[in-house]
Amino acid sequence: MPIDLTSYLRPTRFIDSEHPDVVAFAREAGGDAATDRERAVGIYLAVRDGIRYDPYSAVLEPAELTASATLARKRAFCVPKAVLLAAALRAREIPTRLGFADVTNHLATKRLLEELGTHVFAFHGYVEAYLEGRWVKATPAFDAALCAWFGVAPLAWDGVHDSVLQEHDAKGRRFMEYLCDRGIHDDLPFDELVRVWREHYPQMFVDGRPGTLRGDFAAEAARERRRT
Numbered sequence: 001m002p003i004d005l006t007s008y009l010r011p012t013r014f015i016d017s018e019h020p021d022v023v024a025f026a027r028e029a030g031g032d033a034a035t036d037r038e039r040a041v042g043i044y045l046a047v048r049d050g051i052r053y054d055p056y057s058a059v060l061e062p063a064e065l066t067a068s069a070t071l072a073r074k075r076a077f078c079v080p081k082a083v084l085l086a087a088a089l090r091a092r093e094i095p096t097r098l099g100f101a102d103v104t105n106h107l108a109t110k111r112l113l114e115e116l117g118t119h120v121f122a123f124h125g126y127v128e129a130y131l132e133g134r135w136v137k138a139t140p141a142f143d144a145a146l147c148a149w150f151g152v153a154p155l156a157w158d159g160v161h162d163s164v165l166q167e168h169d170a171k172g173r174r175f176m177e178y179l180c181d182r183g184i185h186d187d188l189p190f191d192e193l194v195r196v197w198r199e200h201y202p203q204m205f206v207d208g209r210p211g212t213l214r215g216d217f218a219a220e221a222a223r224e225r226r227r228t
Contacts, residue, residue, distance in 0.1 A: 005130060023091045048144070057077060139164050
């Protein structure tokens with residue numbers, strides 16, 4: 001049976017793929033590649049490395065989690081980076097949906113883990129793009145510069161094979177692992193994200209409202225790398 005891809009092509013509250021800045025970004029990143037797959041790979045790399053991964057930028061305010069807001073800020077944690085990738089792909093008429101999962105994550109600093117109180121990163125975001133007749137997973141969270149500090153290769157993506165996590169670091173040690181599938185969505189399920197984070201990170205909420213982590217993640221990573 002044919003797949004109805006309509007809901008994975010249209011703009012949404014968070015995946016604002018018709019925003020002029022998102023459209024321009026998608027046009028430049030995808031370039032004049034001959035195929036959707038090649039355009040998708042170009043956009044993936046632009047999001048992965050052009051938007052700095054920064055968990056201290058995590059603000060649970062809807063206006064801050066749109067694709068256009070992330071593009072303007074140039075730094076984000078995994079969820080808005082996935083939202084931006086989805087929006088840019090939709091802007092090039094590539095069907096896209098969001099996936100979420102809980103993962104163990106060692107691509108983190110000692111201070112960040114102390115702030116969170118756990119190695120579990122709940123509601124980690126990734127993207128599924130419909131290319132050449134099938135859904136293919138892509139995870140644009142961790143930029144190449146950050147991966148170099150942590151001694152792990154950045155995730156490549158060819159638009160053919162799933163690219164979801166760095167299972168091992170350069171020394172072969174266990175690095176990341178998926179723990180819990182949170183499902184596939186045509187837009188960011190904001191209320192569910194807040195509920196899960198409230199459950200896993202109660203210290204981030206003040207008087208029932210989400211607070212803000214503060215720090216310089218890149219500087220922390222650099223200091224820790226120099227000590228190893």
